[in-house]
Amino acid sequence: MLVEEIMKTEVISLPPTATIAEADRLLQQHKLRHLPIVNEQHAVIGIVSDRDVRDATPSIFQLDTDRHELENEIQSIMSHPVVTVHPLDLVEDIARIFYDEEFAALPVVRNNKLVGIVTEKDMLYTLIQLTGTHVQSSHIELKVPHRPGILPEVTAIFGKRKTNIVSVLVYPFRDDPSYKILVFRIQTMNPAPVIQELRDEGYELLWPNNIQESQT
Structure with a gap:
């Protein structure tokens, strides 16, 4: 998955000469957490x-606070230089940047111009999509030998049962x-037959727990 598939393209930004008061108003009005600062070339x-x-911002609890501080230019408090990403970067790669640098947002740049922004929330929603938890499905975990060909061997069982694999x-x-x-999410009303066949084939299930079936 590419960054351009998850980024927000309608980005609110400010020039460096905008005031702190303007930034505060935009952040509150649009419920934003970050504002990119751009020059005349964007x-x-x-x-x-x-x-x-x-x-x-001066505290409302301080007496004789100087509200003129809010008229200072935003460039006086902005962070720079800025780590940016490209629309064609892989989401998996920028996830590492979020983790390593503890960023909450990354501007997206093409040809040295701002074209989008990706936030922590966007990354979390993408994780939900990649794991298939956004649709109703059953969760199966298997412990398998780490050898070539093991994945198609397991998925063949789902194919034989005509079970749709979500992720x-x-x-x-x-x-x-x-x-x-191997973690599968499958779309089926009754996962029990697939689970039983996986057990019959000798695969070790971690979820549902690989316990002996109740005796009848």
């Missing part, structure tokens, strides 16, 4: 968060490189 030269503005994820199994975990 290139990103900084970014301001709601926290930056809040820290620069597939592959995880390492703890610190053991000999195994991996």
Whole structure:
């Protein structure tokens, strides 16, 4: 999945000469947490968060506060230089940037011009889509040997049952490189036949728990 598929393209930005008061008004009016700061060529030269503005705003609990501070230019409190991403970057790659740098938003730039923005919330929603939890489905986890061909072997069972797979994820199994975990979300009213066939084929189910079936 590419950044251009999840980014917001209607981005509210400000020039560096805008006041802190203007930034505060826009943040509150549009319920935003970040404002990119752009120059006349629409290139990103900084970014301001709601926290930056809040820290620069005089406290209402202080006597004789100087409200003229809000007329200072936004460039006086913006963060720069700014880490940006490209619309054709992979979402998986920018997720690493969010994690490593602890960013809450990343401006998206093409040809040195601001074209979008991606936020933590966008990333979380994308994760929901990638894992298939946004649709009604059943969750199955298998511990399998880490060897070539294991994935098509397992999915053949779903195919034989004509079961629609919503999503597939592959995880390492703890610190053991000999195994991996396959996580499936499938669309079926009754996953029991598929689950039983997986057990019959000798696959170790982690979810539903791989316990002996109740004796009859």
